[in-house]
Amino acid sequence: MNRKQILISILAAFCMYATAEAQRIKGSDTLLPLTQELAEEYLAEHPDREVIVTGGGTGVGLAALPEKTTDIAMASRRIKFSEKMKFAEINLDAKEVIVAYDALAVVVNPSNPVDSLTREQLEAIFRGKITNWKEVGGEDRKIVVYSRETSSGTYEFFKESVLDNKNYMSSILSMPATGAIIQSVRQTKGAIGYIGLAYLNRYVKALAVSYDSGRHYAYPSVGTAADGTYPIVRPLYYYYDAAREAAVSPFISFALSPAGQESVLRQGFVPVK
Amino acid sequence: MKRFLERAVKWLLTASGFVTSLVILLIIAFLFAEGAGLFSERVIEDGYVLALNRENTVKELSAAEIKAVFDEDVTNWNELGGPDMAIETFRLEDADDYFTEEQLGPQYENAGSLIAALVESRPGMIAFIPESMLPEDPSLNFIKDKTISPGEVLAGSEWFPTATPAPLFGIWPLLAGTLWVSLFAILFALPFGISIAVYMAEVASGRVRNILKPIIELLNGIPSVVYGFFGLIVIVPLLQQVFGLPVGESGLAGSIVLAIMALPTIVTVAEDAMRNCPRSLREASLALGATKWQTISRVVIPASMSGIASGVVLGIGRAIGETMAVLMVTGNAAVVPTSILEPLRTIPATIAAELGEAPAGGAHYQSLFLLGVILFFITFIINLCVEYISSRSKAKYN
Incomplete structure (x- = not known):
């Protein structure tokens, strides 16, 4: 009995030690694999430190920051006004760091002759105002529009950036995963959809996109996303409490270091520098 | 001692029966409470x-x-x-x-x-x-x-649960999609299921049956995600080519996958029912000079109608509640279907795809519970139908 008690208290002490020292990172599922990779490399350099990375979504991470249950919140979108107001209520000064960029590619079936679209055309297609490819210079074929499910951050970002916060049409086909969109676009001649840049492959064709009514078009690539010519790019953020900067800065400066940014590139995201 | 043990076992059995029923009732009450909460939510987003x-x-x-x-x-x-x-x-x-x-x-x-x-x-x-x-x-x-009105929800034809400032919870397209895809699934599964059951119960030799039965039952053991994958990669492109459709993800793809999934249930239950058909009925029919086919169609099938009906209903139940396979092949477009060759969205697929991200306690979350309530009512009505059919045919033959 006595030995058991000692064992438990040692275990408890160990756990408390771990939580006191460990860096807790929580939030976006888009950033999760990248942050895990960064954490592994960081730990290889500093074996005495501890980093715990969990997902749950951007909203979960940003809600955990004022509750002090995470040190860094990962976010695949900018902090919302309402969340900022919540931080302001408890005088929490949240600092924002962009760790990487993620570009969304608009993809069509490889047999489709259309190469480029403007934002206005994309908005009309995804809102159901344009329903035939011949209206945008293609063949006489019905446009089949694929989207992600409403729960996805990609869905929200595309809605915000391309649709200007308007709603998708109700007859849009919503797919549970990026892989399903690629498969469907690959086997459907009139298909159009959107996927993360990292998922682009030879079975689907990416379109050049213009955000200035057709004056400049850009194809999605790490290069065009990094120099700002490709428009459908979202920054991926880390948020942290400015008062605790000293505790989180080693990991964040590692993420922004050349070695960290190299694994950003390896994971299919666009480096910050 | 022995009597005490017997009494203990009896109490244990009673208790487990009551506890199970109570848990089921509590789950249903929870479902209803959460679902009804939708109607006290406001149209405009909270706050x-x-x-x-x-x-x-x-x-x-x-x-x-x-x-x-x-x-x-x-x-x-x-x-x-x-x-x-x-x-x-x-x-x-x-x-x-x-x-x-x-x-x-x-x-x-x-x-x-x-x-x-x-x-x-x-x-x-x-x-x-x-x-x-x-x-x-x-x-x-x-x-x-x-507050959100029941009319807007039950008769509304637009499902935009995450729209701001005011989400739309029209469930009619989801309900229509579910019923439509299940109806066609059962239309496909029924003739195949019954004929396989008749073959196995009446025609096939013992050896053939011993080989066929495990194969059919194997279909039951395949995870539904695998059916979904098979549907997306094989059935969807096939339908696209055969019917020349602009999009292969359709109600038809969903109902074919569901029909395959419902088949083993229908076959197993219907076959058991036919094999349990009283020997006296069969012999009487043959003694009157009826052929084997006449005996099967006029005596065995009507006599085992209640069993066949319950097999069919279990199959429908599986089709209506099926989630993953349907999520992958029907395209999930929330529009009221006008033909089976169009994409549609079912209730279970909607719940599965959206519940994970719906904030707990919000209007979206409660609307998904309401969908659960509606699904519950659909299966409840089907169960009542079966009870009715089987009680009628039992009364006739006993």
Whole structure:
């Protein structure tokens, strides 16, 4: 009995030690694999430190920051006004760091002759105002529009950036995963959809996109996303409490270091520098 | 000692029966309580208001009208019974376009009064802002907020659960999609299922049956995700080619996958029912000079109708509640289907795809529970039908 008690208290002490020292990172599922990779490399350099990375979504991470249950919140979108107001209520000064960029590619079936679209055309297609490819210079074929499910951050970002916060049409086909969109676009001649840049492959064709009514078009690539010519790019953020900067800065400066940014590139995201 | 043990076992059995029933009732009560909560939610997102200029006479807007306004499908107030002026929309995200960081203040303490002043100065503006941000006694008009009405939900034909400022919870397309795809699944599965059952129960030799039965039952053991994958990669492109469809993800693909999944249940239960058909009935029929086929069609099948019906219902139950396979092959477009060759969205697929991200306790979350309640009622009605059919045929043959 006595030995058991000692064992438990040692275990408890160990756990408390771990939580006191460990860096807790929580939030976006888009950033999760990248942050895990960064954490592994960081730990290889500093074996005495501890980093715990969990997902749950951007909203979960940003809600955990004022509750002090995470040190860094990962976010695949900018902090919302309402969340900022919540931080302001408890005088929490949240600092924002962009760790990487993620570009969304608009993809069509490889047999489709259309190469480029403007934002206005994309908005009309995804809102159901344009329903035939011949209206945008293609063949006489019905446009089949694929989207992600409403729960996805990609869905929200595309809605915000391309649709200007308007709603998708109700007859849009919503797919549970990026892989399903690629498969469907690959086997459907009139298909159009959107996927993360990292998922682009030879079975689907990416379109050049213009955000200035057709004056400049850009194809999605790490290069065009990094120099700002490709428009459908979202920054991926880390948020942290400015008062605790000293505790989180080693990991964040590692993420922004050349070695960290190299694994950003390896994971299919666009480096910050 | 022995008597005591017997009594203990009896109590244990009684208790387990009651506990199970109680748990089921509690689950149903929970489902209903959560689902009914939707009707006490407000149309406009919680904590927000829609503010209008004083000159604007519009007082009420339905959720569909609010969506049309913010989607810029309606661009003039006179279409909504207001004065003849253009509609300007304002969301918090637009604050950066109108004000600078300095104007808003470091903690955004000035945001509320700035926005209120902006709406006061623009007669056609409608602003979607948090109630807490507004200054006291603003000289603005507000859209009257109502609770979500059952009519809007049950008869509504638009499903936009995450639309802001006002989500739309029209479940009619989901309900129609579920019924439509299940109906066709059962139309495909029924003739195949019954004929396989007849073959195995009456025609096949013992050896063939011993080989066939495990194979059919194997279908039951395949995870539904695997059926979904098979459907997406094989059935969807096939349908696209055969029917020359613009899109292969359709109700038909869903009902074929569901028919394959319902088949083993129908076959197993129907075959058991036919094999349990009283020997005396069969012998009497043959003794009267009926052929084997006449015996099967006029005596064995009618006599085992209750068993066949329950097999069919179990199959329908599986089809209606099936989630993953349908999620992958039907395209999930929330529109009321007009033909089986179009994409559609079912209730279980909607719950599975959306529950994970719906904030707990919110209107979206409760609407998904309401969908669960509706699914429960559908299967409940089907079960009642079966009870009725089997009680009738039992009365006839006993």
